[in-house]
Amino acid sequence: MDRAELAAFLRSRRERVTPADVGLPAGPRRRTPGLRREEVAQLAFISTEYYARLEQARAPHPSTEVLTGLARALRLSDAERAHLHQLAGAPPVARGPSREVRRSILDLIQRLPHAAATVISAGFDILAWNELAAALLEDFSAVPQRERNLVRRAFLGPHKDGQILYGVSDLDDFARHSAHRLRAAAARYPDDDGVRSLVDDLLAGSPRFRELWESHDVTDEPTLRKTFRHPVVGPITLNCDVLDIADRDQRVVIYTAEPGSPAEESLRLLSVIGTQRMVETL
Structure with missing residues (x-):
């Protein structure tokens, strides 16, 4: 001291x-x-x-x-x-995962017109998104805040159009990765009601999550490419890059298409139609 x-x-x-x-x-x-x-x-x-x-x-x-x-x-x-x-010679007490996104990060994701970008908390809450992310995944502004959580959606639903987590190709990898990261977040924020409630709901409602949780693993490997089964434009294979925002314990997830690929055309189409479904004449 x-x-x-x-x-x-x-x-x-x-x-x-x-x-x-x-x-x-x-x-x-x-x-x-x-x-x-x-x-x-x-x-x-x-x-x-x-x-x-x-x-x-x-x-x-x-x-x-x-x-x-x-x-x-x-x-x-x-x-x-x-x-x-x-x-004071005392270990700092973490209050909980930050839900406040810096203005510069909000500006950044809006300045990526050809990429779908989201900001995710340590507890996997979707905190911010740009228009292309809403078109690729869903219109998060129309979703209750409690359901804007990727781990909850992956293990407990709801599953729109019968698709689990937007039909991602690496669902098993994401399930394992998210359970491991959530265990690490729970250790960092042991007194946070939101993280504790999320873990309790997942343990009670998902045998698969309970199995992964009880493994006590806290490591994961990044997924560099994902394929989404979009209900309007079909499968889209995208690069997936993650930027860590260390001071907020947040991550910016950016999905981009290879230049000249069919996925690039699909993203361009999604940027035009936005969150509205295409009519049959398109």
Whole structure:
């Protein structure tokens, strides 16, 4: 525990947060910027005396609960939260898979007009997609958020047109890969209700998932090509590349066609018809 650095960090973060940021009245007599010590203590559910001792580098080692309360009270980012735990000599506590996609990543996938791109959380939730991904897979905006999860769709459905997970050719590989990655995510986020609920539903509803889960494997091999059986344009074989967004524990999945291939023509057609089914005259 680095008491001096912890004290300086807490002071700097306290001075940055305004009363309005945390729903407190500003009051007339504030001689210093930011929150008062007693306000931080109140928001963190600790005593003012103990918080003052933390800022004076005189306090004993804070518990995980205290650090969690301080991070919440001071509106710390994920990076700041990890730094706080490091200064206090405590392992950082992961809150859960991030569902917030950076604006630059949202802009990136929209600037890929000839590729189908999605952003996936550590728990396999579809967080963002571009128009071509909606045409290739499905219109996720019309799907309840709970069902925008690839593992849930693969093992529990619903299966549109009798196809499991958009008719992908590597369904068995995906099943194994997703179960392994989900086990690793559950270990990283043991207190996340969403991940825990997803695992419980899969264990209760899918013997195949239960078998894969009980293997305790956490490794997988990437799939570089996939074939989708699309209900309108038929089979489409695409390259599959994955970009890791490490700070958010997210992945950008990009599907592209070989230049001059039938798949390229199919993607071009999908970009025209979008999520609407072609009429018989096409």
